[in-house]
Amino acid sequence: MDSRLPKPSGIKRPTTLTKNILPMDRIKTATLGFGSKTASVSMCGMDILPPLARDLTNLPNSFRRERAGSPDIHRSSVTTGANRTKLRRSRSACDIRDIRAMKRPDISIAPIPAKTMRLVNSGVSNNAPASSFGTNSTVSKPPRIGNVVASSTAAVKKQLTRNPIVTKVGSSTSLRSGTANTATTTVRKGTSSTATSISTTGAGKTINKRIPPYDYKARFNDLSEKHQVLKAKYEEKCEQMSSLEGLPEQLEESQDQLFKTKEELKTVNIERDCLNQQVKSLNLKIDSLSAALVKTKEELTKLTENYKIVKEAHDIFHNEVQDLRAQTSYLTDENNILKEDLTACKEQLFRANMERKELHNTIMDLRGNIRVFCRVRPPLDFEQDKMLCGWNYLDESTVEIQSFDNRNKCVAHTFSFDHVFHPNSKQEDIFEMVSPLIQSALDGYNICIFAYGQTGSGKTFTMDGIPTNVGVIPRTVDLLFDSIKNYKRLGWEYEIRVTFLEIYNEVLYDLLSNEQKDMEIRMAKHNKNDIYVSNITQESVTSASRLRELMSMAKMNRATASTAGNERSSRSHAVTKIELIGTHAEKNETSLGTINLVDLAGSESPKTSTRMNETKNINRSLSELTNVILALLQKQDHIPYRNSKLTHLLMPSLGGNSKTLMFINVAPFLDCFVESVKSLRFAASVNSCKMAKAKRNRFLNTSSNNSL
Numbered sequence: 001m002d003s004r005l006p007k008p009s010g011i012k013r014p015t016t017l018t019k020n021i022l023p024m025d026r027i028k029t030a031t032l033g034f035g036s037k038t039a040s041v042s043m044c045g046m047d048i049l050p051p052l053a054r055d056l057t058n059l060p061n062s063f064r065r066e067r068a069g070s071p072d073i074h075r076s077s078v079t080t081g082a083n084r085t086k087l088r089r090s091r092s093a094c095d096i097r098d099i100r101a102m103k104r105p106d107i108s109i110a111p112i113p114a115k116t117m118r119l120v121n122s123g124v125s126n127n128a129p130a131s132s133f134g135t136n137s138t139v140s141k142p143p144r145i146g147n148v149v150a151s152s153t154a155a156v157k158k159q160l161t162r163n164p165i166v167t168k169v170g171s172s173t174s175l176r177s178g179t180a181n182t183a184t185t186t187v188r189k190g191t192s193s194t195a196t197s198i199s200t201t202g203a204g205k206t207i208n209k210r211i212p213p214y215d216y217k218a219r220f221n222d223l224s225e226k227h228q229v230l231k232a233k234y235e236e237k238c239e240q241m242s243s244l245e246g247l248p249e250q251l252e253e254s255q256d257q258l259f260k261t262k263e264e265l266k267t268v269n270i271e272r273d274c275l276n277q278q279v280k281s282l283n284l285k286i287d288s289l290s291a292a293l294v295k296t297k298e299e300l301t302k303l304t305e306n307y308k309i310v311k312e313a314h315d316i317f318h319n320e321v322q323d324l325r326a327q328t329s330y331l332t333d334e335n336n337i338l339k340e341d342l343t344a345c346k347e348q349l350f351r352a353n354m355e356r357k358e359l360h361n362t363i364m365d366l367r368g369n370i371r372v373f374c375r376v377r378p379p380l381d382f383e384q385d386k387m388l389c390g391w392n393y394l395d396e397s398t399v400e401i402q403s404f405d406n407r408n409k410c411v412a413h414t415f416s417f418d419h420v421f422h423p424n425s426k427q428e429d430i431f432e433m434v435s436p437l438i439q440s441a442l443d444g445y446n447i448c449i450f451a452y453g454q455t456g457s458g459k460t461f462t463m464d465g466i467p468t469n470v471g472v473i474p475r476t477v478d479l480l481f482d483s484i485k486n487y488k489r490l491g492w493e494y495e496i497r498v499t500f501l502e503i504y505n506e507v508l509y510d511l512l513s514n515e516q517k518d519m520e521i522r523m524a525k526h527n528k529n530d531i532y533v534s535n536i537t538q539e540s541v542t543s544a545s546r547l548r549e550l551m552s553m554a555k556m557n558r559a560t561a562s563t564a565g566n567e568r569s570s571r572s573h574a575v576t577k578i579e580l581i582g583t584h585a586e587k588n589e590t591s592l593g594t595i596n597l598v599d600l601a602g603s604e605s606p607k608t609s610t611r612m613n614e615t616k617n618i619n620r621s622l623s624e625l626t627n628v629i630l631a632l633l634q635k636q637d638h639i640p641y642r643n644s645k646l647t648h649l650l651m652p653s654l655g656g657n658s659k660t661l662m663f664i665n666v667a668p669f670l671d672c673f674v675e676s677v678k679s680l681r682f683a684a685s686v687n688s689c690k691m692a693k694a695k696r697n698r699f700l701n702t703s704s705n706n707s708l
């Protein structure tokens with residue numbers, strides 16, 4: 001450059017200028033002005049590029065244009081030196097015009113944001129190279145403004161380097177640095193002197209002076225002044241730039257904030273939709289609740305009405321309750337009085353019951369301690385063809401039996417008993433006559449009821465009956481438990497114990513057990529008139545049904561033994577013993593009564609019997625029974641109870657403290673005439689037997705153990 005410029009004599013090149021002069025390629029970057037600091041740092045590695053260097057960079061260009069000139073100038077320089085002088089003059093004129101035009105330069109700061117926004121809107125990416133400036137690249141996030149500035153600065157620099165922006169102001173050409181507050185420098189080409197017009201907003205005045213072209217010193221000073229001014233402006237701009245450096249971060253933060261806000265807005269929208277749904281559902285609930293509320297109100301109205309009615313009723317009832325309480329108080333007093341009366345009545349009742357027992361026993365005594373009932377059974381359906389004896393029932397206690405002897409002469413026998421039951425008599429009629437004895441057993445007496453008669457005469461039917469027409473024993477059971485209930489009201493508690501025994505060929509068998517065991521009739525330790533059977537099964541029963549179950553079991557065991565022993569049942573004696581133990585806790589009294597219900601084996605003539613051994617034992621035991629009864633009748637000192645198992649077993653029920661009832665069962669047939677007369681004669685003799693007055697088993701608890 002220096003070599004191209006004309007060197008005026010006597011003028012030294014300033015060393016500072018030489019130092020500040022940079023290579024062209026570096027100065028190109030510095031001439032951009034806007035963002036020069038950033039660009040110089042990034043591209044040239046220089047910290048600060050002095051504005052003077054820029055100007056000086058431009059200066060040689062102007063000089064070069066001046067020396068090279070336009071094609072016209074170049075051509076004129078080739079022609080003649082006179083033309084060159086003209087040219088200088090014309091240039092000086094042009095400079096004057098330029099200076100006049102630039103007296104009041106329009107110093108304006110380039111609108112950086114507008115420039116930047118144009119670059120941003122053109123779609124320059126952050127990292128896009130300068131060559132891609134202006135391409136339509138698409139980005140999702142706006143680029144950082146610092147990068148945009150850098151890239152745009154680089155693009156502008158390139159463009160300025162290749163095609164400097166030339167703005168025609170009037171007829172002159174000016175080079176704009178692009179910096180808003182950079183002073184506009186207009187260099188007039190083709191003049192001999194240089195006119196410099198500098199307008200600074202900071203100075204507020206315009207420097208306008210002419211410096212001859214050869215006065216390099218003056219030009220240098222001028223340029224130094226310009227440099228100082230521009231340097232101050234540069235520093236000012238640097239400060240402004242430093243203040244703007246934070247804008248990209250702020251923008252990025254704002255964008256991030258915007259992005260977050262958008263996300264939050266989406267979330268808020270979703271929540272709003274959810275809340276809208278909830279509001280809808282809640283509205284539906286409110287509607288249903290409103291409907292329910294209406295119903296509830298209606299129900300409340302009804303309930304209120306009902307409450308009024310109930311309250312009225314309650315008041316009425318309250319008054320009634322008051323009356324009832326008064327009545328209750330009155331009745332309580334009455335009740336207490338009645339309780340006292342009841343206690344007295346109970347005492348009287350107890351005494352009356354005792355008297356009743358005494359009277360009942362007296363009646364039994366008057367009737368006789370041993371009573372005999374005769375029962376004639378009817379012929380069965382399959383026995384209608386059999387010949388019958390003649391039976392005359394003279395009264396309720398006398399019967400006459402008629403037959404014909406060998407001479408075909410009528411033979412009649414008349415027998416009297418306590419009662420005679422003809423064939424049409426019912427089981428109920430029979431038991432009606434028996435029940436007073438059961439009452440005596442509950443009062444503490446020993447009772448013995450047995451049936452005596454020929455085989456097939458109806459003994460079992462009378463004692464047990466048939467399921468559809470029960471006999472004495474089942475009815476006795478029912479009567480016992482009914483009476484116990486009534487006695488309970490009088491303060492008596494009863495315990496019932498039962499045993500079932502069979503005597504076959506003078507051997508004892510337990511009908512409640514199938515075991516083979518030795519059973520003996522033994523005398524009670526504390527009462528010589530009482531006996532008991534060892535090893536026998538004794539059951540305590542609390543209900544009639546349970547007692548019937550035991551009776552059925554005993555009957556079944558007897559039938560089983562009968563099958564094994566070839567029709568043993570009709571050849572054995574069955575004894576059912578019921579013990580009635582009554583206690584009156586209040587009066588401290590105990591009573592013990594026993595009921596012996598005996599189904600005797602059938603009496604049979606040895607002549608007609610095919611089983612002699614059984615018949616002998618049966619007839620022997622029956623004979624011994626007759627002897628005991630006759631001994632009792634004759635009041636003999638010795639009563640042969642022990643001659644047979646049967647009389648020994650029935651000893652407490654036959655003599656002394658006992659009441660005995662004997663059924664004489666007879667068959668109505670003619671071929672049974674002899675056996676019937678024999679049985680009737682035995683029964684008639686028993687009926688006439690007068691036994692000692694019976695005594696009731698009445699003990700105080702202190703001595704009851706001995707009696708039991």
Ligand SMILES: Nc1ncnc2c1ncn2[C@@H]1O[C@H](COP(=O)(O)OP(=O)(O)OP(=O)(O)O)[C@@H](O)[C@H]1O
Pocket residue numbers: 376377378380423453454455456457458459460461462466569570600601602665
């Ligand atoms: N009063 C009566 N009314 C209707 N049938 C009767 C009557 N007495 C007895 N019988 C019937 O006569 C038959 C013989 O009676 P039952 O078995 O009671 O005689 P029994 O004396 O017990 O004989 P055995 O000594 O052999 O046991 C039975 O079928 C019975 O139902």
